[in-house]
Amino acid sequence: MAAVKETIETVQKLETYEHGFVSDIEMEYAPKGLSADIVRFISAKKNEPEWMLEYRLAAFERWQSMDEPDWAKVEYQKVDYQDLYYYAAPKPKAKLNSLDEVDPELLAVYAKLGIPLKEQEVLAGVASAPKYAVDAVFDSVSVVTTFKDELKKSGVIFCAISEALREYPDLVRQYLGSVVPVSDNYFAALNAAVFSDGSFVYVPPGVRCPMELSTYFRINAENTGQFERTLIIADKGAYVSYLEGCTAPMRDENQLHAAVVELVALDDAEIKYSTVQNWYPGDAEGKGGIYNFVTKRADCRGARSKVSWTQVETGSAVTWKYPSCILRGDESVGEFYSIAVTNGMQQADTGTKMIHLGKNTRSRIISKGVSAGKSSNTYRGLVSAHAKAGGSRNFTQCDSLLIGKTCAAHTVPYVESDTATAQFEHEATTTRLSEDQLFYAMQRGLSQEEAVALLVNGFVRDVLQELPMEFAVEAQKLVAISLEGSVG
Amino acid sequence: MLSIENLTVFVDTKTILKGLNLNVPAGEVHAIMGPNGAGKSTLGYTLAGRPNYEVAQGAVDFNGEDLLEMEVHERAAAGLYLSFQYPLEIPGVPALTFIRTALNAQRKLRGEDEMSAPEFLKTTRELAKTLKIDMDMLKRPLNVGFSGGEKKRMEVLQMALLKPKFLILDETDSGLDIDALKVVSDGVNALRAPDRGMLVITHYQRLLDHIKPDRIHILVDGKIVHSGGPELALELEAHGYDRYLGEAA
């Protein structure tokens, strides 16, 4: 019951978006707008190898010939791609050698967000608390990565992708774009052209990553797009659990976030990827907020490999996101656990694709959508079995909860099978918050908001359980906060 | 009648039965008792020929025939009947249609004439009455929406109609209240005959109060570790399986 109590307390705090502050940090920008020269500028800033510049320029050319997708159930003011900054970085004081040299202003930002960037602080914490390493991305660059050295001892590479491009170019070149090709979609092509930073993880064969890895994304600068790129490779028999968190200041303009995440799992490897997405959702009238147009995909390349996506999506004005698994290796496993909460004027179109190519592959989808206010929440998913994917299995449970008369919930599953021995099962329900349960809880002394928080947390429980513990508590609070004022 | 020799069975690469020996003569009722996971249900499924129950070694002689060489339905036609612990629901197939299809398929394989529809209906009606089964229930899809007790009575009705030579009752008492248990065991007892054998698989002694066995075998970890007369059931009821667990190891 501790979690419930915590939820109630958080609700009582009545803070709508507690990460909405702006930090005054000296920044360096590329000129506004997008051109081949800007792509060259970004590449040069990062001291990238020549092949990487060519990759970016090809992506930029491809992007120019593509159209912005319009099939999702979201409506938004189209982005003016020439009115954005594509590179914004805190001005480095000098080349950083240790954490002590990080701009204290920046450290203060992360402290305020509750992200531990100083290793000694993490270590000084409760003895039993698990350690986790953080890569902090501030606007366009990674400002610091903790526990790098300790990880290196076990052979795990965890660093900014810009650094990986310099230090491990062969590894990056081998895998970058191999899961999400440049031509995959409009936003993926844009990202390939202009991405400035993100995280890189490589876990060598047989290694179980000794701690949780995490990246914390912060958009701070105005009129700036954030295009991060994450690449995680779990080599044969490796295991890694990775968390990402996101916040942004409250601003009246919409801001674009177009990330690409690629995961590669080789034979017997396992990757667990968890997201708590709390980008600024805009105000009650729908002004401002982040456009979250993200391509996340895992390639279960090896036999018996496993990738598990867990996401808690509470933020952003518009979300367009489908973390997917290509189940290529025989007996590989894909999982997708999702909580998407929308309130106010938020719109979310999110789901997954489970593409069964290998034999005896298995996938599981649990999606819980909660819509309140005037928001719209869509689950969109594809489950498909290739003719050669004999013995594959999928189970999908997709539930939507409606709170109030002005919100909308949609379920759009695509199920495609070409093999007789695939077994696909899909169940979906849409219901409203039970007035009887609400009354029952209130009769026992909970306020209406507390009762809503309690019931909604019950509704999303199956997914919360999939999150690493520290994140689960955080996520539970977020869900409650996101729904404030949803019952009138 | 049924003679099992050194039977070793794998299910999904796991060895469940490990060299089991058992002999049930005609006219006798034998009980197999054992703790959970001992392989009791596996024995029933293996004898019935369920796919994925792989016989690694051993032999089963059924009235002079090699049981393991036969297809599932051939074993049924030869007179082997397995009463399922969890009888399956067959949507879209009325119980009457199901039983009649099975009955005539068996007769055909044995080279006998099909039972005519009026005769089938008459026989079924009489048996249903003694088992307290409503004829309307027999017009509904087999076992769909039936209670646990109704499903078990339907199993007994089928054995009574199909007249098998050998019965395997797999946990027939599970899910039954005391009244249903009486109806079901009366139905089974009515089938006791000098030319018919029975194997009663059960975890509890309760069922054996109603269906009195001639012999009891204790199955632990895939092997019969002890055999005895009916008194063995009472001893087990009093002391549990603990003293036999060591013997298997």
Next chain:
Amino acid sequence: MAFDLTPLDLFDPSSYPTRRNEEWKYSDLARVLREVPSRAVLTHLQAATGDFGGFYWHCAGDGQLGDLQAAVAKANGRLYLDLSDVGAEGVVAGYQGEGRITLGVGEHLILLEDYSGALDYAANTTLHFELAKGASLTRVVILDEPEGAVSVRRSTVKTAPGSAFKQYVFSTGAKFQRFETHVEHAGHGAHVEMHGAYLLKDTAHFDYTTRVNHAEIDGTTEQLIKGLVKDRATAVFQGRIYVEKGADGTDARMRHQALMLNDGAHVRAKPELEIYADDVQCAHGNTIGALDEAALFFCQSRGMPEDTARAMLMQAFVVPVAEQIEDEALREMVLNWIEDKAGGFYAL
């Protein structure tokens, strides 16, 4: 809300929808209909009208759907609409037509639509139904079209408070066959059922698309679609339940179950819920798989040879759809039809 039918003119290839149109994603008419059909007049199997097993028999082949209301007036509640056509030899003959049936307050109609033709043809027919308060329409559709037929059969249905619309569609597919039903659900106790069963083999293609728009309070919708797919055949089910803002008390359920009998057959399902009201109970389920091995073993253990058991279970899989037909004569007729058609599925 107006019915949203994709404009289609068989004689204007530029109107053929392609898979780029989301509504036709799994049924690409432009790819199948490579040449524009000729406007040949088709021969009708029977040019008779009169009694057909207790139904008033009305022939409406070749798209001659102009005077349906007159036929309804003569039918005394039981109308057999015979739409079976014989195509022309050597050319792809095409026809299209549109018909309308209106049922007055409290009127009841059982409509048996028979699309069983011969030879190749391309057809595009649309039926519009309108139900007044308390009216009921039961529609049993037999799509037993020739292998080479390209057929688009669409209908719109407008219900009224307290009315009931029940539809049962049975199909063996065709070269291309799309059966599309759009329902404007008036709610206020109106009840809609749209069921279907398909038995597809060889290269048959059957697309069952349903759109239900709950516009008012307290409407109910039930759907059960089941089918068998064999060889290289393709089954498509696209169902959408749309609940408008304010349509509280809506109870809508949709279930699709497909059985695939071999690799290389195709099943495509897209069961959608689009909900803009909050006091609703909506659910959909979709399963695709092979015959239940445990049930198969159970049947065999009772003495049935594998073929017999498979045949019985396959037929049993689709039978529940027909069993919901209340009219006994019609139900028997459909059950016989299924038994007949299911015969082709036993040999594996």
